[in-house]
Amino acid sequence: MTDSPSAPPLLDIIHSATEPIITIDEHQRIVMFNPAAEAVFLRQADQTIGASLDILIPVRFRSVHAQHVSRFKDTGMSDRKMGLGAPLWGLRSNGEEFPMEASISQTRTETGVFLSIFLRDITERQRIDQALRASRDELTRLSNALLHVREQEKKHIVRELHDDLGQSLTALTMELAQLESNLRPDDASARDRVRAMRRVIKSTFASLRRIASDLRPVMLDDLGLAAAVEWLVANFVSRYGIDTDAEIRVGPTEPSKRVATTLFRVVQEALTNIAKHAQATKVQVRLACDETQCTLTVQDNGVGAAAESLTKKLPMSLGLQGIRERIRLLNGEVTINTRNRGGFRLDAQMPAQHPESPWEAS
Numbered sequence: 001m002t003d004s005p006s007a008p009p010l011l012d013i014i015h016s017a018t019e020p021i022i023t024i025d026e027h028q029r030i031v032m033f034n035p036a037a038e039a040v041f042l043r044q045a046d047q048t049i050g051a052s053l054d055i056l057i058p059v060r061f062r063s064v065h066a067q068h069v070s071r072f073k074d075t076g077m078s079d080r081k082m083g084l085g086a087p088l089w090g091l092r093s094n095g096e097e098f099p100m101e102a103s104i105s106q107t108r109t110e111t112g113v114f115l116s117i118f119l120r121d122i123t124e125r126q127r128i129d130q131a132l133r134a135s136r137d138e139l140t141r142l143s144n145a146l147l148h149v150r151e152q153e154k155k156h157i158v159r160e161l162h163d164d165l166g167q168s169l170t171a172l173t174m175e176l177a178q179l180e181s182n183l184r185p186d187d188a189s190a191r192d193r194v195r196a197m198r199r200v201i202k203s204t205f206a207s208l209r210r211i212a213s214d215l216r217p218v219m220l221d222d223l224g225l226a227a228a229v230e231w232l233v234a235n236f237v238s239r240y241g242i243d244t245d246a247e248i249r250v251g252p253t254e255p256s257k258r259v260a261t262t263l264f265r266v267v268q269e270a271l272t273n274i275a276k277h278a279q280a281t282k283v284q285v286r287l288a289c290d291e292t293q294c295t296l297t298v299q300d301n302g303v304g305a306a307a308e309s310l311t312k313k314l315p316m317s318l319g320l321q322g323i324r325e326r327i328r329l330l331n332g333e334v335t336i337n338t339r340n341r342g343g344f345r346l347d348a349q350m351p352a353q354h355p356e357s358p359w360e361a362s
C-alpha cells in the first residue's frame, strides 16, 4: 500500500490510534506495537518488538491461539473477527488478565506475510454489563416482593374487615333486636328508629362485603380462577350495565396461584379501565387456561386511545404498566391494540404454571 501525497503516513495514523494495534510477522513475532497497545499491555514498544506474541496472551490460551493465527494466515483471507464473539483474554506485564475484542487482518508484501491485530480492552464494558444485569435481577426481585406484599396486605385487610368490623356489625344487630323487644308495642316512633338503624347496618354490611371482595375475593382462593373472573364480570355488568360477553375455560388443572392472581388482577384493571375511559357498549372477555398455557383477551368497542396519547400517559399511569410488569414477571406477553375511536383490545398469554417462591406458599 502506498500513501497518497496528501494523506499522513500510515505509521503516524497507527501511532495516534486510540485502539491498540499490534503487527506480527509469519513467525508470530511482534514487529509493531503502537502507544495504545503500550498503555493496555503496560509494556514499552522497544522492549516488546521482536518478542513472541505469546507474551501478550495468558499461558493457558497460548497454543490454541497460535494455531488459530497460523490457520488464519493459511486461509489467505484479508480480515476477520477473532474469538467468534466470545471475549478473548489478554495479559498485561503485571500478570493481570483482561477481556478483549479483536479482529485480525493480513497483508502480503515481498518481505513476507504480516498480520495486524486490532483490539479493544472491554474490561469496563463487561463490568457495566454485569452491573446492569445485577441491577435488573434486583429490580425483578423487588417487583416480585412488592406484588407479593400487596397481595398479602390485601388478604390481611379483608380478614380484618370481616373479623373485626363484621363482628361489630353483627353485635350491633343483636343489640338492636334486644332493644326492639324491650320497646313498648305502642311506641311507633322508637320502632321506626330501630328499623332505620337496621337499614343502615344492612347497607354497611353490603359496603363491607363489596370493599372486601374488591380487595381480594375469597373466591379466588377458595373456588378458583374461573369463578373469581365470572364474579368480576357479573359485578362489572351489575355496576355499569354494559353488555358483556364472557367465555371462561379453565381446567382440568388450575393455574398456579401466582398466575391466577395475575390474571384476576389484569381482568380487574382492564374492566375498570373500560368503565373509566372507554364509553363502550359492548365488552368481550375470553379466558382459557389448559395445563401449560393461559390466554386472555379483554376487548371493548369504545372510544379507544390514540397511540401518541397512550405513550404520553404510560410513564405516569400505573394500571397498564402494572399489567405489563406482572405478566413479564411470569414470562408472559401482553399486546395492546387500540386507536382513536377504534376500541381497545388487550391480549395476554403466559405459562399456566409458575414455581411459587418459598414466601408465596402460604
Ligand SMILES: Nc1ncnc2c1ncn2[C@@H]1O[C@H](COP(=O)(O)OP(=O)(O)O)[C@@H](O)[C@H]1O
Residues within 6 Å of the ligand: 273, 274, 276, 277, 278, 300, 302, 303, 304, 305, 310, 313, 314, 317, 318, 319, 320, 321, 343, 344
Ligand atoms: N379500554 C380503554 N379504552 C380507552 N382508553 C383506555 C382504555 N384502557 C386504557 N385506556 C387509556 O390508557 C391510559 C392508561 O391506562 P392506565 O394505565 O390503566 O391508567 P389510568 O386508568 O390510571 O388512567 C388511560 O388513561 C386511557 O387513556
Ligand SMILES: [Mg+2]
Residues within 6 Å of the ligand: 269, 272, 273, 319, 320
Ligand atoms: Mg387504569
